[in-house]
Amino acid sequence: MDMFKVLARGAKIRGKHQNDLELFRQTPKTSFRKEHDLERKLHFFSKPAKRTVQVSKAPEDDLDNVELVINSEEDAASHRASHRIKVTGTDLPLPIASFTDLVRLANPQPPVLRNLERLGFSDPTPIQSEAIPALSNHRDLIACAPTGSGKTLAFVIPIINSIAAMKNKGVKAVIVSPTRELATQIYEVAVQTSRGLDLSIGVVNKSLLAKLRNNNAGAKQHMDLVISTPLRLIEALKTQLLDLSTTQFLVLDEADRLLGDGFVEQTDEIVASCTNNSLVKAIFSATMPANVEDLANSIMHSAVRVIVGYKEAASDTIEQSLQFCGNEHGKLHAIRQMLTGGEVVPPILVFVQSIARAKALFHELLYDKVNVDVIHSELTQNQRDRVVNNFKQGDIWVLICTDVLARGIDFHGVNLVINYDVPQNGQAYVHRIGRTGRAGRKGKAVTLYTKQDVATLRPILNIMKQSGCEISDWLLESTRQRKNKRNIIERDQISTVPRVFKKQRKRKQEIIEGSKRRAQKSSAKE
Numbered sequence: 001m002d003m004f005k006v007l008a009r010g011a012k013i014r015g016k017h018q019n020d021l022e023l024f025r026q027t028p029k030t031s032f033r034k035e036h037d038l039e040r041k042l043h044f045f046s047k048p049a050k051r052t053v054q055v056s057k058a059p060e061d062d063l064d065n066v067e068l069v070i071n072s073e074e075d076a077a078s079h080r081a082s083h084r085i086k087v088t089g090t091d092l093p094l095p096i097a098s099f100t101d102l103v104r105l106a107n108p109q110p111p112v113l114r115n116l117e118r119l120g121f122s123d124p125t126p127i128q129s130e131a132i133p134a135l136s137n138h139r140d141l142i143a144c145a146p147t148g149s150g151k152t153l154a155f156v157i158p159i160i161n162s163i164a165a166m167k168n169k170g171v172k173a174v175i176v177s178p179t180r181e182l183a184t185q186i187y188e189v190a191v192q193t194s195r196g197l198d199l200s201i202g203v204v205n206k207s208l209l210a211k212l213r214n215n216n217a218g219a220k221q222h223m224d225l226v227i228s229t230p231l232r233l234i235e236a237l238k239t240q241l242l243d244l245s246t247t248q249f250l251v252l253d254e255a256d257r258l259l260g261d262g263f264v265e266q267t268d269e270i271v272a273s274c275t276n277n278s279l280v281k282a283i284f285s286a287t288m289p290a291n292v293e294d295l296a297n298s299i300m301h302s303a304v305r306v307i308v309g310y311k312e313a314a315s316d317t318i319e320q321s322l323q324f325c326g327n328e329h330g331k332l333h334a335i336r337q338m339l340t341g342g343e344v345v346p347p348i349l350v351f352v353q354s355i356a357r358a359k360a361l362f363h364e365l366l367y368d369k370v371n372v373d374v375i376h377s378e379l380t381q382n383q384r385d386r387v388v389n390n391f392k393q394g395d396i397w398v399l400i401c402t403d404v405l406a407r408g409i410d411f412h413g414v415n416l417v418i419n420y421d422v423p424q425n426g427q428a429y430v431h432r433i434g435r436t437g438r439a440g441r442k443g444k445a446v447t448l449y450t451k452q453d454v455a456t457l458r459p460i461l462n463i464m465k466q467s468g469c470e471i472s473d474w475l476l477e478s479t480r481q482r483k484n485k486r487n488i489i490e491r492d493q494i495s496t497v498p499r500v501f502k503k504q505r506k507r508k509q510e511i512i513e514g515s516k517r518r519a520q521k522s523s524a525k526e
């Protein structure tokens, strides 16, 4: 079947692509293990089989009889070695090897176990195996694990377990994320995990703020867990609609973004608003530069530090490649070839460097009748939500985006990420390509580059090399020779209009403006 037709707007999807669509639409109802038996060797999601109690046998009844897998420091060391987990800190809690091991932690909530089973999750991922006991033991935490390795549940499970047992009033836990899309996604995970528990959970957005404003003073006492972007949270704090003086848990998701330029002052303000002496602070990300860790350590007390795999590495379920396209025109040609040549299977995410370029590429691909949409921060929140939902439903096959979707977003079954523009740095690269190859699934990522980009490829080549990709010597050599200060590249516009016509147009424009100026001058003299 011609992929051009498959990608065409409004196309009916049949035959071999039906399966891809199903995977894309699927929410994880069935056991991840069952679905992906062939992929069990992938270490981020595999574990030695040694359990005696299954959650499926009525979790509440089994809780007293659970035989723990990890009972000693030796067990812990072998678990850590087999999953490439490095843990440092003092007085470290033992990891858990199954969700039923939650029983040995403070305040296990049977509904949480039931909910995890319903979601098809029986075993914690490596980051969950360490973060859940650390946070349940009220330890500050620095956690770095690959994209798509389950970091969200690593903080949601212990928070839900803990706050469900707290009797005090006021906001008990706060999760901060850099974008609203991610905040909404975390909210959905928290709601699914806490079904059956009497908890009030909310995303801080305009409608929640309006509700809090219209309610009587008691309203704020009913928020147990709030999830928010920094700006909205600060708005809520400044207008005294929320008060974090009773908060016990503060999680910064995508912490290197929240503690980096653009957000650090706001994050600082939020940390300062959490005045409870027993506040537990945790930071999570797939990339954790040393300066971010230093910053985090300055506000933490004897933190547990967990690194799964290598810091700042791409997930090893992603097949990475580079494609040289000469110039900007070549890139447009290459993406057209890819999307219409039948080699790539949707759903596909395409990252570009700016909003203007996102819009321009969207119009070019629309012209090719590709089933494509675009998302960026100039759209209203409703428009953004609609685009995200359409992509999740499989109604859109190719989604063009800026870095607004680069972090955290968990679209199921994205087959390919195309970096139409080379990302600005290694971290952006790791997060962008991490939208595929999630939860043990395989994915592909291709980065298009031009002659102009070669100077900036170094960090990406390093990440690719670390993942075992073969990089040609000439490319390594050419990036070595250049000064690699990453700047945003001034690129030619994305357009099919040939350069010669553009020049003619420009010349015509200059002639018109020149004659306007001359006319203005002579009328001024008169």
Ligand SMILES: Nc1ncnc2c1ncn2[C@@H]1O[C@H](COP(=O)(O)OP(=O)(O)OP(=O)(O)O)[C@@H](O)[C@H]1O
Binding pocket: 028, 032, 120, 121, 122, 123, 124, 125, 128, 145, 146, 147, 148, 149, 150, 151, 152, 153, 285, 286, 407, 408, 409, 410, 434, 438, 439
């Ligand atoms: N224990 C588990 N077993 C199987 N799948 C899981 C488990 N925990 C989480 N998942 C699934 O893994 C996927 C990725 O999880 P999540 O979005 O939390 O990744 P992440 O590590 O936060 O990624 P990113 O760094 O991109 O934000 C989700 O679809 C989630 O449902």
